[in-house]
Amino acid sequence: MIGIEGIDGAGKRTLFGKLSTALTERGLSVRGRAFPRYGVDVHADLVRDALHGDLGPVSDSPHAMGLLYALDRRDAAEGLRADLERYDVVLLDRYVASNAAYGAARLRQDADGDFVRWVHDLEISRFRLPVPDAHLLLSVTPTVAASRVTRREATEVGRERDIYESDADLQARCAALYEQLARRGWLAPWTVVDAVSTVDTNRLVDELFG
Numbered sequence: 579m580i581g582i583e584g585i586d587g588a589g590k591r592t593l594f595g596k597l598s599t600a601l602t603e604r605g606l607s608v609r610g611r612a613f614p615r616y617g618v619d620v621h622a623d624l625v626r627d628a629l630h631g632d633l634g635p636v637s638d639s640p641h642a643m644g645l646l647y648a649l650d651r652r653d654a655a656e657g658l659r660a661d662l663e664r665y666d667v668v669l670l671d672r673y674v675a676s677n678a679a680y681g682a683a684r685l686r687q688d689a690d691g692d693f694v695r696w697v698h699d700l701e702i703s704r705f706r707l708p709v710p711d712a713h714l715l716l717s718v719t720p721t722v723a724a725s726r727v728t729r730r731e732a733t734e735v736g737r738e739r740d741i742y743e744s745d746a747d748l749q750a751r752c753a754a755l756y757e758q759l760a761r762r763g764w765l766a767p768w769t770v771v772d773a774v775s776t777v778d779t780n781r782l783v784d785e786l787f788g
């Protein structure tokens with residue numbers, strides 16, 4: 579199970595698609611999932627409302643938001659465990675590490691702070707969510723990521739920027755948090771992928787799967 583992580587606009591969705599194709603071409607069965615599961619889980623829908631300022635003070639509280647993201651994953655845990663039995667590779671577009679990075683960045687803590695520990699206690703120790711085997715961190719400057727978010731807005735009709743995407747300082751702190759989590763090997767080993775230019779997916783698959 580591989581978690582694909584990075585700030586908004588880092589290119590996670592693109593890599594997710596390319597990796598799925600490359601792994602399938604090598605004869606592996608692949609199951610992809612994305613969190614939050616908007617339209618599937620009530621907690622994820624509350625997250626979406628909060629991200630657009632439609633849930634009152636909930637969006638002001640990193641812990642309230644963190645709990646909603648965690649509950650969405652807890653509701654998916656049984657399905658995830660079944661996927662792990664059935665598929666060679668489970669690819670995740672965001673997972674527990676997103677909660678650690680964004681919440682800690684909002685609270686201006688670092689990776690050794692209370693929030694990252696709180697996420698671990700809640701999602702891993704208490705909810706017993708499956709632990710990933712590896713993380714891929716798409717590393718990109720916040721400026722490049724922001725320009726990708728702007729480009730995506732132009733093509734996705736009706737899509738409104740959420741409260742995190744509009745906050746350049748938060749994105750910069752979040753990028754720093756991800757780098758710290760990667761250096762510490764938080765939860766699983768991390769491979770940092772330079773995502774400013776086009777990622778060589780086949781090379782990445784070779785690195786990951788030999």
Ligand SMILES: Cc1cn([C@H]2C[C@H](O)[C@@H](COP(=O)(O)O)O2)c(=O)[nH]c1=O
Nearest residue numbers: 586613614647672673676677680681742
């Ligand atoms: C999955 C997840 C996302 N997030 C944030 C990252 C994004 O800015 C936002 C929405 O995710 P998305 O843009 O990938 O749909 O939620 C968390 O803070 N914690 C989480 O657990």
